[in-house]
Amino acid sequence: MPVVKPISDLQRNSGAIAESCRKTKEPVCLTKNGSASLVVMDAEAYGDQTRALTTIQEREDHIQRTIARGYDDLTNGRVRPWKQAKAEADRKS
Known part of the structure; x- marks a missing residue:
């Protein structure tokens, strides 16, 4: 406060x-x-606060880009059922 x-x-x-x-x-x-x-x-506190806000904004931007990429994959048919994806992953490991 x-x-x-x-x-x-x-x-x-x-x-x-x-x-x-x-x-x-x-x-x-x-x-x-x-x-x-x-x-x-205080200038140091301001710098700390600015860096923290920048980090939060970068994370939120990353999340937004990831959601947009997933939505684009969904709308353009680049998805597959979970069982199929899991079976493929299991075969690769």
């Missing part, structure tokens, strides 16, 4: 906000007139 502070705190205490971000690895949400205005976070 991010810490919420008025944006004026950034002007007065930027060092303390930066230190809080570094220590907790949590973002600080800065508000202006009671509404969210900016989010400040």
Whole structure:
């Protein structure tokens, strides 16, 4: 859960906000007139979060391509019954 502070705190205490971000690895949400205005976070935590999101997106893209390939195989008749596929696999092993 991010810490919420008025944006004026950034002007007065930027060092303390930066230190809080570094220590907790949590973002600080800065508000202006009671509404969210900016989010400040530690650069290392941002990099970690960005890498994690990239990894998730790559996995989801792979899954989507695999599903599309399977659907294409199904719609173009490139499938066979399970028993036939299993029998062929058993013969190869």
